[in-house]
Amino acid sequence: MHFPTVALVGRYHDTGIAAPLLAVAQMLRDAGREVLFESDTAANTGVTGYPSATVEEIGRRAALAIVVGGDGTMLALARQLAPFGVPLAGINHGRLGFITSIPLENATDAIASILDGQYETEERTLLSSCVVRDGTPMVSALALNDVVMSRAGAGGMIEATVQVDGLYMSNQRADGLIIATPTGSTAYALSANGPILHPALRGLVLVPVAPQTLSNRPIAIPDDCTIEVTLTRAPSGHDQGCSVHFDMQSWSSLQEGDRLVVKRADHTIRFLHPAGYSYFSTLRRKLHWNQMSGAAAD
Template identity: 40%
Template sequence: MSEFQTIGLVGRTESESTVVSLKRLMSFLEGEGYTVVLEEGTAASVMEHRVRVSKKEKLGELCDLVIVVGGDGSLLGAARALARFSVPLLGINRGRLGFLTDITPDQVEQKVGEVLSGKYMAESRFLLDMSLTRNGKPIGEGSALNDVVLHPGELIRMIEFDLYIDGQFVYTQRSDGLIISTPTGSTAYALSGGGPIMHPKLDAIVLVPLNPHTLSSRPIVVEGSSEIKIVVSDHSISNPHVTCDGHDQIITKSGDVVRVHKKPHRLTLVHPIEHSFYEACRSKLGWGSSNL
């Protein structure tokens, strides 16, 4: 008997192709005797079904496995909501890049069937927790599987902030912002900003400055257990925004303190047995292959 008996489904509801894959996946799972639970937003797009419907957070309590149909953004959203429940996630790619959602739509029955029969590999990934305080009082918080980003918002203006790592002052920087990324996020926005690619198994965080006003400012890789503190400078000519995986946007003010550290709960990503991080880099990032 499979260790996964109750399967939650989450999909990118605005995509017609996602709905097609969801229906195909539901038919396969029900035909194989599995219990299917649809996330409530997803269920609204999948007409004429008879399966249980649940809030996204509740899937973590009900399910042994959650399958996300969509792009990396869909999986990031599911990860933020479900990490504290320790329910593993499996991704079917209906987006563009698909670094985290690695099963193609035409492989649904084959690859999902293999996973459910025990032929899979599991990876543990950590998330980041972000909190913002103003005059010592909490203003907002969020979590991210990819990155926490300090940026100018809609106005393209240079911002100024002080950076501390584990209580030690690092620098005062004037730039377009700062990306604080996990290894998972190192192949996303941090990569576009000039950061290094980090293997998912690394226990490290990378800080990537965005267009710093000095040629000597470079990405810094620190221990995954580090606490990062950003203090928004009184000299900043704009009010920087803070986002977590591009969501949970908070507008800061001068003197605000942003703290980022590793989330205590880890996420388990499930992949087909032949999954390779380096193959994903080759195919998704267009790396050249050797002819030797």
């Protein structure tokens, strides 16, 4: 039997999330699977009749975790489950749905095919990051999308020096700098005119945000590099300064001289999609790329 124990996690702030969660749970139970509800999801949706578990317990017990929500919910769970090697499947109950790729209306059929072993697998890179001050680590975090150094207020630009594997690359004077994985290349990096990286690429992309010099362009580098970004000048003022963002996690106490160190994490995360899934089809739908009529279109 594929995936004998399956965990369900929902974006429980969404109105009406309980109904699709219960529909998937019932389908899983009918298929003979043990169903675990993530404890916060169960508590905030009023779902009863199924055992609940913390994310750590899910990591130890589940063979598959299914997210019903948006990409943000998927990002948060992926960071937590990566050390346990539990694969994830995402049912889109949000807006874009780049990584929660299963449409809500097709959820039960899609999950049934995955349970039958008919699925595509994608392995996604995570970033391990820390801020170092005078040789002392101040904060560390994982990120699936990106790590971003940016100005915290409405003041001037930040200035930073970038090194790759100990080699000087550039000085940056910009509103910020994005270090993105292929997963994150369709997030903030894309809005800052960065390139889209296919998930199978073993690379990272560095994208300046509104650089002072227009010739300062995004660059793709191998993902086994260590990137160091040293803040050399931050905007001054009561409500200004500089922040670091690790996906949705923020740290707003960056000081001049601090080093942001980013490298590929030891763990990866696996996303499961129903058989026939196409990354290019996702791009066409989500980015509204022009499509030819007929068989080539979705």
